Amino acid sequence: MNIFLKTEDEIELMRQANLLVGRTLGELAKHIKPGVSTLQLDKVANEFICDNGAVPTFKGFPNPFGPPFPASICTSVNDVVVHGIPDAATVLKDGDIISIDCGVLLNGFNGDSCYTFCVGEVAPEVRQLLKVTKESLYIGIEAAMAGRHVGDIGCAIQDYCQSFGYGIVRELTGHGIGREMHEDPKIPNYGGRGRGIMLKSGMCIAIEPMVTMGNRAIGIMPDKWTIKTLDGRPAAHFEHTIAIRKGKADILSSFEEVERLEGKLY
Template sequence: MSVELKSQTEIALMREAGRIVCEVLDALEQAVAPGVTTWELDALAAKLTAEKGAKPAFKGYMGFPCVLCASVNEEVVHGIPSKRKKLAEGDLMKLDFGVVYRGWYGDAARTVPVGKVSPEARALVDATRESLQKAIQAMQPGNRIGDIGHAVQRHVEARGYSVVRGFTGHGIGRKLHEQPEVPNHGQAGSGMKLRPGMVLAVEPMVNQGTDEVELLEDEWTAVTADGKLSAHFEHTILITERGPEVLTRRA
């Protein structure tokens, strides 16, 4: 398996791509409210991407029709924005977004509560966000890919949730999806060794119930098989000599 280690010049461009992703997601998060459609969020993402001198990473990728992956409640990932899908109080809105900046990719996701959500929904969101932070802490040079997934799995399963196994994180750089795959479960100490210059997109998807998912008729939107809630967080992370550097986080 060939994994590209990024140079300092390339990393500088990926930092810019990550900054743009973060800024657009910040704006989208502020726009999430009851009554807003996922189509409106997609339009905002497209507008801001263009204003920042970047290109959308997802639109046209393997035929995906939109700039933003917008998944609500039991939708796990890859939800297609729609004029008919209007957010309601208590929903969980998953915003998954990426850009290409001067040939280099950035990719991140976050789950945003719509208004006041139930304590159960809030706990799921908190556990998923925390699991990503645990994964980032495990991304020390010399550790292994299995340490990342193990950190996610241990954190969420201890709280009674399940990790989606049908989708994984991934390397990222000149392409949106590069080697290696980064599962959200695994055995500590297993898999490829983490080396400075590697850039990985790590993205826990965590379900209230079963880890099984189903694909809707649009052939994109993945939903929980039992109809229960799902949450999703993602960052693009650089491995450095000193440890992990999150490229898609606010400075």
């Protein structure tokens, strides 16, 4: 396992990349409404990222089981947990939810963040799933500090989400991040306190709860990217990139642009 501790200068470069991801999600928030296709959203994201001097990291991202990812963002609608591929046929409808995962490479460092958006009027029980998943992200971040362990993060997320009867996806995890989009260590959204590797100041990780309204079982579609819940019920996904400190973690990405436009819906 190769874990790269970042210098303060490197963390600041990572902050710039992650703040650009946050601004991209904010730009996308302006376009999320019924009648818009996920391909249209991808074009908005690609143009915004490139206009700001960065590269969309997801485009061309390798897949050991199939073709590289063909788009700049992942657009995961309703029962799609992660890695939804934007296309012209997927058109947002009133009552949908859409998780948009976005990554950029700027000045040699990666940014990575995800937000699940409501499309029009969403059912209260689905809105509750989004609220709990987002809250669990911050609960996980509170557990992420030097001297604690990876398992402390996962345990905090798991305990909170399961107290509402939700499922925690096991097959997919958060990850270290830096010059590469995916670095060691893996950051599961489940686990035991005091277990796993110890967190050290200077580690940069992406924490990303992937939570299902029903059973946690998932399956992969024939495109070898799109991952759905097997029971067809909705899933939510929120993600921040953080830097580990001796005290409170430093959140490098931001939902401020989204929340400024949408208000704090959940």
